[in-house]
Structures are given as structure tokens and as C-alpha cells.
Amino acid sequence: MLLYKEKEPPVNYMGFFLSLILLSISLFLFYSFKGEPKNQDSFLRLANLKSLSESGHLRTFSEPFLPFLLYTWKKITTLSYINAYQTFISFLLSLFLHLIMLSFRKYEWRLNHYFIVYLIAFAPFSIYLPFEYLEE
DSSP: OHHHHHHSOOOOHHHHHHHHHHHHHHHHHHHHHHOSOOSHHHHHHHHHHHHHHHTSSOSSOSOSHHHHHHHHHHHHHTOOHHHHHHHHHHHHHHHHHHHHHHHTOSSOOOHHHHHHHHHHHTSTTTSSHHHHSTTO
């Protein structure tokens, strides 16, 4: 196993990071054109974010890590509630898709690997995944 890892070429981190940012931006634009999130989980997360920003406590009972992470993201980016939420979920989906494909890498990434990541990100079954399963 160690010999196999020594022969493997290193990861191109610049290409990985640029692809991550490009996919995050394109997912955010896609989510922005779709409009506001319309499922109950997103409403609860946005209500928690607004309550945490304005009154300092959570509106509904949930694990506190995600609302505080969203609150920190909103404070760093100084976006509105919905835009901060959409950029956060688009960045997380992009990051997880890239890390999953990176774990399946054998030698080096080519254009077809990036194409697969982008294809999976915009597949009809995965479009609503970050809105519904963000806490998982």
C-alpha cells in the first residue's frame, strides 16, 4: 500500500480549488435563479439564522453547530439571510462532491473527472439535496 502511494502523482491543488470555487459560484447562481427555498427544513434553518442574528438565541431546537456555522458565514460574507444560506449550501455541496471524487482518484484528474463532478452537481436528483439534508 505504501509503495502504491509513493508512485501516485500529487494532487493539483490549484485546479482543485479553482474548480471548487467555480462550482460553488455556478450552484449559487442556479439556486438564486430558482428563487427562495420552499421546503420546511430550509424555513426552519432560515428562522434559526434570523433569530440568532437578531435576538441571540435559536428559535427551534436543533443541534447548535449548524446554525452557528451559518451565522458565522453570514457575518463573514455580510450577505442577506437567503443569499448567505444559498452560498453556504452551494459551497458545502461543491466541497463534498470534490472530496468524494478525490477519494476515487487513481492517478491524476483530467477534464472528464471535473465533468463528472459538475454533472453530478446539476443532476435532477441532487439539486434539492443540500436544502433537505444539510444537517446530515
